[in-house]
Amino acid sequence: MTDLGASPVPEAIAGSPTPGETGDGPTGLRPWRKRRLFPSSPFYAVVRWGGAGLFAAVAIGLVVTIVSQSSQAFTHSGISFLWSGTWNPDAGEFAAGTLVVGTVLTTLVAMAIVVPVGLGISVSVSELTPRWLAGPLSTSIEFLAAVPSIVVGLWALLVLSPVFATDVEPALEGLPVLGRIFHGPAYGPSVLLASVVLAIMTLPTVVALSRTALSGVPMADREAAMALGATHWQVVRRTVLPGARSGIAAAITLAIGRALGESIAVALVIGNRPAIPHSLLAPGATLGSAIVNQFAEASPGLGTSAVIALAAVLLLLTVLVNVVGQLLVRTRGGRRVLSARGAAT
Amino acid sequence: MSTIPNVQVGAAGTGPEIGLVEELQRRRALVRDSARRSIRRRRITGRAMQVICLIAVPIGVAPLVALVLATVSKGAGALSAGFLLHAPTPPGVPGGGISTAIVGSGEIVAIAIALAVPVGLFVALFLFERPGTIAAAIRFSADVLSGVPSIIIGIFTYAVFVERFHHFSNLAAGFALGVLMLPIMVRANEEAMRTVSVDLWEAGVSLGARRSRVARSVVLRGALPGVVSGNLLAVARGVGETAPLLFTVASPTFAMTLLIFNDATEPFPDAQRTAWGTALVLLVLVLILSVVARMVAWILNRKAR
Numbered sequence: 071m072t073d074l075g076a077s078p079v080p081e082a083i084a085g086s087p088t089p090g091e092t093g094d095g096p097t098g099l100r101p102w103r104k105r106r107l108f109p110s111s112p113f114y115a116v117v118r119w120g121g122a123g124l125f126a127a128v129a130i131g132l133v134v135t136i137v138s139q140s141s142q143a144f145t146h147s148g149i150s151f152l153w154s155g156t157w158n159p160d161a162g163e164f165a166a167g168t169l170v171v172g173t174v175l176t177t178l179v180a181m182a183i184v185v186p187v188g189l190g191i192s193v194s195v196s197e198l199t200p201r202w203l204a205g206p207l208s209t210s211i212e213f214l215a216a217v218p219s220i221v222v223g224l225w226a227l228l229v230l231s232p233v234f235a236t237d238v239e240p241a242l243e244g245l246p247v248l249g250r251i252f253h254g255p256a257y258g259p260s261v262l263l264a265s266v267v268l269a270i271m272t273l274p275t276v277v278a279l280s281r282t283a284l285s286g287v288p289m290a291d292r293e294a295a296m297a298l299g300a301t302h303w304q305v306v307r308r309t310v311l312p313g314a315r316s317g318i319a320a321a322i323t324l325a326i327g328r329a330l331g332e333s334i335a336v337a338l339v340i341g342n343r344p345a346i347p348h349s350l351l352a353p354g355a356t357l358g359s360a361i362v363n364q365f366a367e368a369s370p371g372l373g374t375s376a377v378i379a380l381a382a383v384l385l386l387l388t389v390l391v392n393v394v395g396q397l398l399v400r401t402r403g404g405r406r407v408l409s410a411r412g413a414a415t
Numbered sequence: 416m417s418t419i420p421n422v423q424v425g426a427a428g429t430g431p432e433i434g435l436v437e438e439l440q441r442r443r444a445l446v447r448d449s450a451r452r453s454i455r456r457r458r459i460t461g462r463a464m465q466v467i468c469l470i471a472v473p474i475g476v477a478p479l480v481a482l483v484l485a486t487v488s489k490g491a492g493a494l495s496a497g498f499l500l501h502a503p504t505p506p507g508v509p510g511g512g513i514s515t516a517i518v519g520s521g522e523i524v525a526i527a528i529a530l531a532v533p534v535g536l537f538v539a540l541f542l543f544e545r546p547g548t549i550a551a552a553i554r555f556s557a558d559v560l561s562g563v564p565s566i567i568i569g570i571f572t573y574a575v576f577v578e579r580f581h582h583f584s585n586l587a588a589g590f591a592l593g594v595l596m597l598p599i600m601v602r603a604n605e606e607a608m609r610t611v612s613v614d615l616w617e618a619g620v621s622l623g624a625r626r627s628r629v630a631r632s633v634v635l636r637g638a639l640p641g642v643v644s645g646n647l648l649a650v651a652r653g654v655g656e657t658a659p660l661l662f663t664v665a666s667p668t669f670a671m672t673l674l675i676f677n678d679a680t681e682p683f684p685d686a687q688r689t690a691w692g693t694a695l696v697l698l699v700l701v702l703i704l705s706v707v708a709r710m711v712a713w714i715l716n717r718k719a720r
Contacts, residue, residue, distance in 0.1 A: 110625060114625070117537050121534050125534065125556075125557070131571075132568070132571045135574045135575060139574050193468045194471065207472065213479070216652075216701050218654070218697055220655065220679075221675070223676075225482045225486065225694075227679055228691075303460065303462075303464050307464070324562065327562045331562075334676060362658070365570070366662075381570045384567060385563065396555060
């Protein structure tokens with residue numbers, strides 16, 4: 071495709087404009103803003119405003135409920151609930167510190183695995199492999215996104231965990247320098263296994279979103295780089311990757327958001343020990359896994375409120391990450407990612 | 416890099432100096448050789464990086480293949496007509512099935528669809544009809560809400576329904592799944608409606624149709640493929656969710672995902688067999704939903720042309 075034959079039609083007419091972003095239309099009116107001038111029925115207005123109102127009520131209600139239900143625990147433990155150490159319901163000690171550490175640690179390790187692998191796959195799929203292979207490949211990885219998290223958890227607990235206990239974890243312990251973070255007995259369920267599970271579950275998000283960002287880089291940019299004598303890889307490294315930077319950043323941020331909040335699969339494989347893990351092979355706990363395990367057993371009143379307070383901390387973390395991710399998506403380079411998001415999340 | 420001596424061409428003398436031809440040839444060879452070295456070096460690094468990228472593909476696909484193979488091979492052993500049609504039995508009693516879980520999951524998902532699909536459409540119509548600050552806020556909160564962990568939605572529903580009415584129910588679970596699916600549906604519907612051209616909308620209102628009529632006959636009609644496939648994908652996501660049901664359903668035998676969660680941690684081989692069988696049923700169901708979603712979009716799109 072060349073731009074030589076491009077028609078002189080202004081974009082407002084040629085493309086289908088998006089609501090809220092349209093400039094002055096061909097008639098000088100801004101059609102999407104003047105819509106109120108056209109007749110509507112009261113019923114239709116009620117339906118639209120009712121829908122929007124319900125949605126807002128749910129969104130606000132969610133936050134208000136979680137915050138108000140957790141207030142008892144926050145008044146009991148003070149704001150130090152967020153960082154102080156121990157979670158010991160029997161002794162009446164409630165604090166999210168160890169769980170926040172566990173959540174952040176598993177997410178970081180998962181990202182250390184999934185970012186290089188995911189980027190490698192998206193570069194391969196969008197730039198290196200022939201089209202007949204790229205299509206099925208990306209479809210099958212995006213299918214992984216549809217696999218329910220409980221099925222991933224079941225597989226990780228009954229198939230992957232024994233393999234980790236007998237082969238993977240002893241082998242990692244023998245590594246020269248890295249062995250230091252992989253010491254201790256190999257049980258199977260561990261922080262490492264949970265991180266691997268999170269990496270598997272966030273892979274489709276990273277691949278789908280960053281692939282869209284990569285293929286959204288204009289062909290003219292690649293052609294310009296090639297005309298300057300760049301090799302295929304140099305085109306990818308110097309033109310395509312920088313052009314897709316904000317889209318890739320959005321992909322990783324949204325994947326972090328997913329990894330922070332995943333609870334069921336993690337609860338199955340992390341070993342559930344609410345303490346700071348001394349090694350990646352030790353069992354640990356995350357906010358999500360602690361909620362899953364503690365909520366049913368929590369004593370009414372303070373105990374329940376403390377678990378809901380964990381949910382409040384998790385909500386705060388994920389909302390922060392997602393707001394950053396959405397702001398990244400809304401930047402110029404990231405906007406392309408929006409349309410692919412639906413299929414991936 | 417060797418420095419090139421500065422040769423003065425045609426300076427002072429009248430004809431070409433002795434050795435100039437050789438000097439020019441030497442320079443050409445120098446440039447040619449360094450270009451060759453450069454392209455070789457760049458090609459080698461390029462190849463190496465490409466190989467590194469391509470290695471990531473089997474690493475990423477291997478867990479997917481292993482996961483599906485394990486689920487199929489272990490789940491197929493448990494599957495039978497009785498497995499799908501019989502109610503669960505206590506551990507140790509043979510002949511149990513997962514019929515209650517299938518029915519329960521169906522009920523919960525049906526409730527969630529009944530709650531979320533209409534609201535999702537209405538909110539999308541609101542976003543379509545009224546661009547502006549409110550719409551931007553709703554759009555943004557839908558995006559953020561779709562990233563909120565499902566376990567939090569479960570806790571929210573517990574606090575709103577279960578705790579207040581002292582009663583676990585499929586209705587509460589359906590509400591939780593509906594809340595989970597709603598933001599996904601809103602965004603999918605809105606994206607689909609964006610593909611409808613402004614010209615068509617203007618043509619509709621200029622014919623004197625009311626906006627509700629245009630919304631129904633032009634906007635929704637044009638967005639139908641995207642709306643249907645987006646909603647189906649959201650349902651596929653909801654079917655596989657466990658966390659929102661954890662604190663809302665009365666018994667783990669009333670939902671497939673909860674049954675898997677419960678049986679996975681049981682030491683009995685029979686329970687694990689049931690878990691694998693249920694996982695296979697769930698996997699097939701989700702796969703069918705995703706494939707149907709894509710096929711519906713494809714067929715409706717083709718019809719529209």
